[in-house]
Amino acid sequence: MTQRGVNGVRDAYDVVVIGAGLGGMTCANRLARAGRSVLLLEQHTQLGGLATWFRRKGHLFDVALHGFPVGMIKTVRKYWSKEVADRITQLRGIRFDNPQFRLTTDYTREDFTRLLVEDFSVPAATVQAFFDHTRSMNFYDDDGRTTRELFEEFFPGRTDVVRLLMEPITYANGSTLDDPAISYGIVFSNFMSKGVYTFHGGTDEFIGLLEKELLASGVDVRTKARAERILTEPDGRVVGVAVNGVTVGARSVVSNGNLKSTVLDLLDADVLPADFRTQAEAVRINTSSCQVYIGLKEGETIDYMGDLVFTSTAPTFDTDAMLAKEVTSRTYSVYYPENRQSVGRTAIVASSNARYEDWTGMSEELYKADKARLAEATLDDLSRYLPRIREMYDHLEVATPRTFERYTLHRGGSSFGTKFEGLPVSQNLPQAAPGLFHTGSVAIIMSGWLGAANYGVIVANEVDKYLGRGQET
């Protein structure tokens, strides 16, 4: 059973994993199945990290279950179980509604090709060349181009095409046209294949099943266990973790925390080479999010309006406008009761990208007032699709970048990890502090449900290699 706190932990483990996000959980499970002793520490009461949910007055809200690529089926099957993978189902309708176009798609390559050729009059050869080009992109060969330049090459002057191709990705990972083209290409081609998928039953059931697997694999799982420091020898080699005031020995440590918090907060300042620290300090954090959670009354049902609705009233795609406090662009994730039999009610979650700075440094009164304004604006916008929405709901709640910061301990409430330069810092950390590894949302590509889980596997392989064979703790 998962225990709260650190009572009864062993003196030492092969691996201590800090943070039970999807990366930390997958890494822990993989290493335990490889025969390593693993302690998984989570500061919150629930596992899952940003793959999380909460209950209020008979409602259940998913925070980050908006849709993941088809590759998640294979990843879950390989690193978790077939039983869990079999519950992944395809989303039926992805809708776009903005001043430039309105359309519904299943977000498969076939349907996107049809849309681009028939509705947007892009030559079929150009569409195919663009898809092939993005599919061929690898994270280790950055050609230095930005996403803006990529679009300029394939679709010059086509702000409508750019919006169709870019807006969902910006919602998914906070990236902008100024980010490297490869970070766009890799994420886009992961999605743009066989559609967008969700977990039947919701995040709570998904994480619940993973937790069972972790325990079955022999992972020592602890919630309400906050790692305070990563302990090292003078030469930087990792020897343990201080958690809830207790010292636990570790031959290796994997941090699934925010990259900057890991390097700059959990380690003593003099442990790392100065240039590595400087490099880590220079890593830019991605932006954060606001969400408005709306729970419909028992018995209130809505006609199918799509599973994901990308809406905007901004004239063209504009990252600054998407981040602005005066929200013009929202994604509605609609959760129908069929997919949530345990709850039996409809929930709608409106997400928008946001800047941490816009929500901090103000009085509590102003903060509350700003949250109330966001709630009202969201209801106004949603009434374009559901005119009776104000009568239909009986619970509404707002999350801001401060909320994300509180539950995840991420610097700046980052909901999408770091910008691209976070990747080398994350990957080279074991060279600076032997035995210390990082798996977590970095560089836009190692992000989202699939990116996080796969990065957990990649790092598990590195940890396993570092530990070697024949001296298990």
Place this chain on the structure above:
Amino acid sequence: MTKDAIRQAIVDIIQEILPDEDMGGIELDKPLRDQLELDSMDFLDIVMELRKRYHIEVPEKDYMELNTLGSTIAYLEPKMANL
């Protein structure tokens, strides 16, 4: 291990990673990627399984040796001969 046993060990590992694939007709000299739905994560799994089952380390610079079944057997033969 004999060459045949090494071949079987590799096939067993790939079969576990890709349970739905038919491993029967794999050609020795054709890239595994052209015959199976094998992606870069799967190759990583093969490397990790080789370490777990046989304590063999395949460094990143040698990953291309795992291109075909034949090249994989040839690469692993000296490492597995004494197992």
